[in-house]
Amino acid sequence: MKKLSPIAFVPRRETVQSASLAPVALYLGAYLLVCFFSSDPLVLVFATAGAALAGYGCGAGRAVNFSLKLGAFLALTMVIVNALVTSRGATVLARLGDWPLLGQVEVTAEAIAAGMLIGLRVIGTMVVIGVWSACVDPDRILQAVHGIARRSALTATLISRLVPLAATDYARIGEAAELRGPAASPVSRGAMVHRLLAGSLDRAVDVAATLELRGYGLSAESTRFRPAPSRFDRRFWIGGLLLTLLAFFELLAGSGRFVTYPGISYPVGAEGPLAALTFLLCGFVTWRRGGRGVRR
Numbered sequence: 001m002k003k004l005s006p007i008a009f010v011p012r013r014e015t016v017q018s019a020s021l022a023p024v025a026l027y028l029g030a031y032l033l034v035c036f037f038s039s040d041p042l043v044l045v046f047a048t049a050g051a052a053l054a055g056y057g058c059g060a061g062r063a064v065n066f067s068l069k070l071g072a073f074l075a076l077t078m079v080i081v082n083a084l085v086t087s088r089g090a091t092v093l094a095r096l097g098d099w100p101l102l103g104q105v106e107v108t109a110e111a112i113a114a115g116m117l118i119g120l121r122v123i124g125t126m127v128v129i130g131v132w133s134a135c136v137d138p139d140r141i142l143q144a145v146h147g148i149a150r151r152s153a154l155t156a157t158l159i160s161r162l163v164p165l166a167a168t169d170y171a172r173i174g175e176a177a178e179l180r181g182p183a184a185s186p187v188s189r190g191a192m193v194h195r196l197l198a199g200s201l202d203r204a205v206d207v208a209a210t211l212e213l214r215g216y217g218l219s220a221e222s223t224r225f226r227p228a229p230s231r232f233d234r235r236f237w238i239g240g241l242l243l244t245l246l247a248f249f250e251l252l253a254g255s256g257r258f259v260t261y262p263g264i265s266y267p268v269g270a271e272g273p274l275a276a277l278t279f280l281l282c283g284f285v286t287w288r289r290g291g292r293g294v295r296r
Helices: 021-037 041-057 061-085 109-135 138-144 150-178 189-213 233-253 271-286
Strands: 092-099 103-108
Touching (some): 021 109, 041 061, 041 109, 061 103, 103 109, 150 189
């Protein structure tokens, strides 16, 4: 059985997969907006939890778990790098002396806090992107923007399909290298990357030839697609509009602005916890009565 990437799209009869593209994009776009730009740690944590709940509710648990692990790794890396590179802040925790290229390294609490804020943004963004990649059919994206930007839509669709396929190839190459036996010499990462790149180039040539045979390079009149509405569209329209307005309000007039330099300050008002709770509860929009559908 072919091993798919955790963020690869798998057709399911769930709410996000069955709903129209526009309300789903509005719903997940509100989470992406607040996770990417918010400066309130409470809102970021609850919005990430809401996006994770949305992914679990529509059967994208593997994508959520993978995104959380990858986001946590990137967040930890950013905290360490920001603590070593940035010496701003009044609270010095450690003086590590002179380092090559970095000079005098002083680890401050403000630099660590700033790195943690960036890490929270990364985790939330990764979760939203993982849910989108695992639940939204790339062919529907191509159909939606086919008449506006045909070539750009085709490029974006190919990327959304080939990137998870490349991750699957990397995992299969690693498994094949482990099955060669203890007597075989270990395969370096450079060799694995070389084989992955060679296979990706061969696949790109095959895809280009297939597209040419199907007439994608010819100029043709744009075809209009009329997708049928879904019974789940209303809930995503309502939830998406509510979260989008709340996201703009939180970004423009939110009270919980986490300030790191020159000193750490976090004024908390009533707007921040209310917005955070709303983003958390709206994660249940993807859940339906009776639980998820039976996997066949």
